[in-house]
Amino acid sequence: MFSKQMGLGxxxxxxxxxxxxxxxxxxxxxxxxxxxxxxxxxAQGPGEVSGERIALTVDNHHFxxxxxxxxxxxxxxxxxxxxxxxxxxxNVRIDVTNNLAEDTSIHWHGLLLPFQFDxxxxxxxxxxxxxxxxxxxxPIRQSGTYWWHSHSGLQEQIGHYGPLxxxxxxxxxxxxxxYVVLLSEFTPRHPHEIARLLKVGEHYFNYQMQSATEGxxxxxxxxxxxxxxxxxxxxxxxxxxxxxxxxxxHGPMDGLEYLFTPGERVRLRIINGSAMTFFxxxxxxxxxxxxxxxxxxxxxxxxxxFQIGTAETYDVIVTxxxxxxxxxxxxxxxxxxxxxxxTSHRGHRATPPPLREPxxxxxxxxxxxxxxxxSGGAMSHDAHGGMDHSGMNHGGDAMAGMDHRSMDHSMRDxxxxxxxxxxxxxxxxxxxxxMDRMDYPGLGLDTVPxxxxxxxxxxxARMNPHRMPTRSMEIHLTGNMxxxxxxxxxxxxxxxxxxxxxxxxxxxxxxKLVNDTMMAHPxxxxxxxxxxxxxxxxxxQPLKHTVIVQPGSTATFDVTANEPGDWAFHCHxxxxxxxxxxxxxxxxxxxxxxxxx
Amino acid sequence: xxxRTVLAAPLLLGAAPxxxxxxxxxxxxxxxxxxxxxxxxDSETEDHSRHQQAPxxxxxxxxxxxxxxxxxxxxxxxxxxxxxPPEAFEGPQHAxxxxxxxxxxxxxxxxxxxxxxxxxxxxxxxxxxxARLGEGEDGWLWDVQGWYGGDIDKFVVKSEGEGEIGGDLxxxxxxxxxxxxxxxxxxxxxxxxxxxxxxTRSHLVLGVQxxxxxxxxxxxxxxxxxxxxxxxxxxxxxxQKITQRLILxxxxxxxxxxxxxxxxxxxxxxxxxxxGLRLRCEIAREFAPYVGVEYEAKLGETADLAxxxxxxxxxxxxxxxxxxxx
Numbered sequence: 058m059f060s061k062q063m064g065l066g067x068x069x070x071x072x073x074x075x076x077x078x079x080x081x082x083x084x085x086x087x088x089x090x091x092x093x094x095x096x097x098x099x100a101q102g103p104g105e106v107s108g109e110r111i112a113l114t115v116d117n118h119h120f121x122x123x124x125x126x127x128x129x130x131x132x133x134x135x136x137x138x139x140x141x142x143x144x145x146x147x148n149v150r151i152d153v154t155n156n157l158a159e160d161t162s163i164h165w166h167g168l169l170l171p172f173q174f175d176x177x178x179x180x181x182x183x184x185x186x187x188x189x190x191x192x193x194x195x196p197i198r199q200s201g202t203y204w205w206h207s208h209s210g211l212q213e214q215i216g217h218y219g220p221l222x223x224x225x226x227x228x229x230x231x232x233x234x235x236y237v238v239l240l241s242e243f244t245p246r247h248p249h250e251i252a253r254l255l256k257v258g259e260h261y262f263n264y265q266m267q268s269a270t271e272g273x274x275x276x277x278x279x280x281x282x283x284x285x286x287x288x289x290x291x292x293x294x295x296x297x298x299x300x301x302x303x304x305x306x307h308g309p310m311d312g313l314e315y316l317f318t319p320g321e322r323v324r325l326r327i328i329n330g331s332a333m334t335f336f337x338x339x340x341x342x343x344x345x346x347x348x349x350x351x352x353x354x355x356x357x358x359x360x361x362x363f364q365i366g367t368a369e370t371y372d373v374i375v376t377x378x379x380x381x382x383x384x385x386x387x388x389x390x391x392x393x394x395x396x397x398x399x400t401s402h403r404g405h406r407a408t409p410p411p412l413r414e415p416x417x418x419x420x421x422x423x424x425x426x427x428x429x430x431x432s433g434g435a436m437s438h439d440a441h442g443g444m445d446h447s448g449m450n451h452g453g454d455a456m457a458g459m460d461h462r463s464m465d466h467s468m469r470d471x472x473x474x475x476x477x478x479x480x481x482x483x484x485x486x487x488x489x490x491x492m493d494r495m496d497y498p499g500l501g502l503d504t505v506p507x508x509x510x511x512x513x514x515x516x517x518a519r520m521n522p523h524r525m526p527t528r529s530m531e532i533h534l535t536g537n538m539x540x541x542x543x544x545x546x547x548x549x550x551x552x553x554x555x556x557x558x559x560x561x562x563x564x565x566x567x568x569k570l571v572n573d574t575m576m577a578h579p580x581x582x583x584x585x586x587x588x589x590x591x592x593x594x595x596x597x598q599p600l601k602h603t604v605i606v607q608p609g610s611t612a613t614f615d616v617t618a619n620e621p622g623d624w625a626f627h628c629h630x631x632x633x634x635x636x637x638x639x640x641x642x643x644x645x646x647x648x649x650x651x652x653x654x
Numbered sequence: 655x656x657x658r659t660v661l662a663a664p665l666l667l668g669a670a671p672x673x674x675x676x677x678x679x680x681x682x683x684x685x686x687x688x689x690x691x692x693x694x695x696d697s698e699t700e701d702h703s704r705h706q707q708a709p710x711x712x713x714x715x716x717x718x719x720x721x722x723x724x725x726x727x728x729x730x731x732x733x734x735x736x737x738x739p740p741e742a743f744e745g746p747q748h749a750x751x752x753x754x755x756x757x758x759x760x761x762x763x764x765x766x767x768x769x770x771x772x773x774x775x776x777x778x779x780x781x782x783x784x785a786r787l788g789e790g791e792d793g794w795l796w797d798v799q800g801w802y803g804g805d806i807d808k809f810v811v812k813s814e815g816e817g818e819i820g821g822d823l824x825x826x827x828x829x830x831x832x833x834x835x836x837x838x839x840x841x842x843x844x845x846x847x848x849x850x851x852x853x854t855r856s857h858l859v860l861g862v863q864x865x866x867x868x869x870x871x872x873x874x875x876x877x878x879x880x881x882x883x884x885x886x887x888x889x890x891x892x893x894q895k896i897t898q899r900l901i902l903x904x905x906x907x908x909x910x911x912x913x914x915x916x917x918x919x920x921x922x923x924x925x926x927x928x929x930g931l932r933l934r935c936e937i938a939r940e941f942a943p944y945v946g947v948e949y950e951a952k953l954g955e956t957a958d959l960a961x962x963x964x965x966x967x968x969x970x971x972x973x974x975x976x977x978x979x980x
Contacts, residue, residue: 178766182754257776269896271897482837526733527733537838539839550771551772559737634770635769635770637770637771645742645743
């Protein structure tokens with residue numbers, strides 16, 4: 058039915074060797090953790106495992122790509138780890154052996170499973186000790202495109218992740234070829250060092266700041282941003298300054314190829330398995346039909362580009378004309394790109410488009426509503442059933458006459474916060490007028506001339522059960538850019554592990570996320586799918602496991618809490634989670650032991 | 655008088671967020687306390703069916719009639735936002751304890767605290783290490799600061815001093831401070847300062863350090879010496895990027911004294927002002943050589959005292975140095 062081509066051809070191997078040779082010139086010191094150990098090089102690109110019994114082994118390795126080389130954690134000897142290919146309805150038993158000197162874990166991202174196999178140390182299981190083998194065992198209750206990754210420390214940054222594809226129980230006639238496109242980053246820096254630099258170095262990785270010679274923001278607006286002690290070019294914390302952006306483990310110079318025969322319908326399973334990067338995905342000249350989001354089928358929608366947040370997945374179908382087409386994964390901040398060729402001629406590389414101009418934040422990203430009508434102001438009220446309209450019209454009107462000088466005073470009006478939000482040094486702003494931006498295509502994509510996917514375009518392909526939420530809750534995404542503190546409701550995870558977010562079993566709750574920061578956060582709930590309240594109508598709200606909450610904005614979802622247990626709930630930007638932007642969601646009561654599957 | 659006015663500015667900057675924080679602390683509503691009491695009571699018992707008899711501590715609005723509504727018009731504000739139903743508090747405190755054991759899970763949770771918010775880190779920054787070339791004497795100067803700690807509390811060390819090139823050390827001091835975040839952008843710093851040159855003298859230190867509006871890095875401190883003298887120092891600096899790696903840094907330092915300190919040639923009031931301009935090139939973020947110019951002027955009584963000693967009260971200096979950190 059479908060064939061598979063991972064692009065591990067002779068071309069990529071040659072570039073890999075060139076990359077290794079280039080490292081000597083970069084003068085990087087051998088990190089302490091690598092001294093005294095003889096490590097083998099991890100293979101670039103995933104292998105594949107499938108069946109009822111799967112064995113995965115986690116080891117230290119070296120990895121190199123595009124002149125950058127360093128320590129990596131590889132699973133079964135590859136970065137990314139192997140594609141786990143399963144079938145809906147099967148049972149699976151996965152033995153994970155830890156050969157590291159520290160604890161490890163694997164979390165099955167997007168899978169519905171008993172919570173004790175969800176793989177989050179300290180929340181759902183104790184973790185896997187060095188030398189130990191842990192067995193995950195669960196039935197496969199779904200199909201679609203997912204991924205897996207370590208939930209221990211910062212291991213995910215250095216290679217401990219891989220794709221996961223579940224074929225549907227019914228034949229799927231929508232495509233002729235099936236490819237995995239797993240996006241990620243590689244950095245030679247140790248992730249603990251990156252975490253430290255984010256704490257102690259101001260905008261350490263950002264080489265796209267506005268300067269006297271760069272950026273076209275007028276002086277009075279620059280003053281206003283300065284007055285608020287905020288940086289309008291704060292798009293990504295970690296950038297192409299240290300990252301090489303990867304597709305299936307291959308850097309942009311590796312010449313990764315996806316082959317097709319003209320006329321074929323090619324399914325691309327695009328997974329954002331990066332630690333910190335949102336990507337803009339496009340194949341210039343080739344329209345993409347989105348057929349699934351986060352593994353769940355949606356009504357087909359044709360676009361020319363879409364932004365994929367960290368941990369999201371989108372499946373698209375393309376029918377490219379003969380030739381070589383660039384599959385471009387441009388980092389949201391435009392500091393680099395991942396690249397492959399979608400080609401009907403083996404060995405022909407497509408010419409990539411140049412990186413576009415860096416992105417600058419606007420009033421809307423401060424939670425000021427929309428000044429220019431590019432996003433919120435252009436909304437059709439009819440299309441937004443679940444939104445609070447009352448705040449919306451005021452957005453543009455109130456802002457139009459606002460004096461910039463008064464603005465910094467209103468940027469931390471803590472009286473706008475609910476009483477359960479802890480106000481302290483960890484909270485540097487409060488969105489004054491946060492609006493739902495489900496129709497926003499993503500930072501930097503609101504002004505491109507072609508069709509870009511928006512959350513409002515997503516409609517569940519299969520009807521959801523018709524049920525009203527019985528309760529609403531509001532969770533604030535809080536942070537302090539200057540101190541690099543991140544939290545929910547002003548409390549870091551380390552402060553709230555004994556005070557989880559509580560749902561009653563089978564309770565349906567409407568959760569509104571309010572982003573009181575100027576960064577976009579991909580918020581992920583383990584073990585469940587929630588429905589985006591995006592105006593699709595309650596029975597066609599798309600199911601997702603991760604939702605991007607735009608800067609200074611809100612995003613709302615309905616969740617039916619029908620998976621008992623403790624589940625992680627966090628920002629999927631790795632260093633935000635590491636800084637504390639995480640919570641436990643608990644769904645109770647647990648089934649009595651005799652009822653348990 | 656003047657001293658108080660000038661000092662008030664940075665102190666207030668830090669104090670305002672601190673005050674806001676205190677008031678908001680009252681936000682922990684009492685409903686939460688009730689919720690917290692509930693799971694402890696329930697976790698005592700293993701019998702999950704018990705919750706059905708347990709009295710509900712709150713009442714949910716009756717939503718059973720709701721499905722008749724037109725859902726497309728539904729708004730978040732229409733739904734009750736109260737606490738979860740009582741069964742959400744059933745069972746043990748942590749779900750995984752029953753499967754993997756409390757001890758194993760407690761250990762994993764402790765690791766979680768360290769890796770999800772309680773990270774400790776530190777840095778050592780050589781803010782200025784420079785040669786200062788002026789009329790007559792050529793000097794050199796260091797200004798180093800380091801810290802270690804978490805988001806809220808830090809141990810801070812500072813050291814600065816200067817001397818003549820090829821000659822004696824003229825000034826040298828070390829500070830050991832406890833830094834405590836009092837707002838999003840400011841830390842309160844308290845501790846001790848030890849002068850090594852020109853003579854050994856100790857001080858108590860109370861100051862604030864942080865980022866003022868318009869991106870000025872501000873460091874202001876009051877010093878009470880072991881002889882009862884009160885002095886103060888305020889530094890402010892701003893980084894203007896010319897390109898991504900070329901940075902122009904205006905910097906100003908003010909020194910003040912509440913009284914005369916004749917043995918150190920210091921008069922009362924504003925004693926010294928040092929505005930400067932440094933242009934640095936960040937070869938790496940951590941390593942940036944710079945050149946600059948600084949004007950140094952003793953003021954008021956202090957200037958008179960200097961002139962009496964036959965010194966220049968003011969003058970320009972050309973600077974060349976390195977900013978580096980680890």
